[in-house]
Amino acid sequence: MRKLLNQELGRKTAEEYKSSEKSPFVIVLDNVRSQNNVGSVFRSADAFLVEKIILCGITATPPNPDIRKTALGASESVPWEYFEDTVNAIKQLKKQGYNIIAIEQVDSSTELQDFKIEKGKRYALIFGHEINGVGQAVIDICDDCIEIPQFGTKHSFNIAVSTGIVLWELNKKRMKGN
Numbered sequence: 001m002r003k004l005l006n007q008e009l010g011r012k013t014a015e016e017y018k019s020s021e022k023s024p025f026v027i028v029l030d031n032v033r034s035q036n037n038v039g040s041v042f043r044s045a046d047a048f049l050v051e052k053i054i055l056c057g058i059t060a061t062p063p064n065p066d067i068r069k070t071a072l073g074a075s076e077s078v079p080w081e082y083f084e085d086t087v088n089a090i091k092q093l094k095k096q097g098y099n100i101i102a103i104e105q106v107d108s109s110t111e112l113q114d115f116k117i118e119k120g121k122r123y124a125l126i127f128g129h130e131i132n133g134v135g136q137a138v139i140d141i142c143d144d145c146i147e148i149p150q151f152g153t154k155h156s157f158n159i160a161v162s163t164g165i166v167l168w169e170l171n172k173k174r175m176k177g178n
Contacts, residue, residue, distance in 0.1 A: 014077040022051045023171055024122040026098060030086045030138055031057035031129045032159055039070030040160030041127070046074035048167040051122075053078055054093075056086040070160075086138050090124070094141070098124040102134040102145045103166055105155070109147035112166065117173045125166060127159050 012020060027045055032038055038060055045053055055061050061082050062068070062075040083089035090100055101115075101123055117123075126142070128134035133156075139145065148157060148165055157165065 012077075014073070017046065017049070017077040018079075020049055022049050023167075023174065025050045025167065025170065026052050026054060026093065026122070026124045027163065028054045028086065028089060028093070028124050028126040029056060029059045029159075030126055030134050031132075032059045032127065033130055034159075035060040035064050035066030036070045037130065037158065037160045038064075039067040039072075039075065041163045042067065042071040042074040042078050042080075044160070044164045044167055045078045046071075048171050050078065050167070053080040054083060054089050054124075055080055056083045056089050086126070086135060087141065090126070090138060090141055093124045096122075098122045099144070100124050100126070100142045102126040102128070102139050102142045103148070103162055104128065104134045104139060104145050105147050106139060106145045109145040112146050112148050112169050115144070115146050115170070115173075117170055119177070123170070125163075125170075127163055130159055 027041060027050055029038065029041060038055070042053065060067060062080065067075055094100060099121055103125060126134050126138060146166065148162060
């Protein structure tokens with residue numbers, strides 16, 4: 001076994017990323033306070049070819065040194081928008097035909113492994129504040145909520161970890177046809 005060199009990985013340039021066919025996902029960050037988490041989300045978004053990231057409320061926006069440090073250039077390749085209010089962003093996404101999915105623990109959530117991806121549909125995946133999660137006003141207008149099963153003493157993952165887990169699982173389902 002030999003570790004591959006960077007030039008052997010076949011990585012896309014920022015321009016190739018922009019012209020590539022995207023996965024049917026938009027990530028919405030609802031008042032995420034850590035710029036490092038935002039940068040990590042950009043990096044995962046790039047890896048999974050998401051359409052764009054929507055940054056809302058107190059969520060920091062590029063250019064930002066802490067975002068840049070963890071994004072490793074992904075904030076230049078992944079398109080993003082800013083909305084002051086997450087509910088307004090969600091209303092716009094609904095008008096554009098997205099299915100609105102919060103990643104949150106609610107009384108009627110769908111566990112991640114049970115969530116079905118429908119071919120031809122587009123999804124807005126909402127990740128919330130590190131302590132308070134996705135706001136209730138946002139949950140109230142969602143089509144569904146996905147919960148990542150957890151088995152230890154803690155009841156949450158870091159938002160950047162959650163984003164990676166959800167994008168991996170949904171892309172795996174999408175590529176397999178569910």
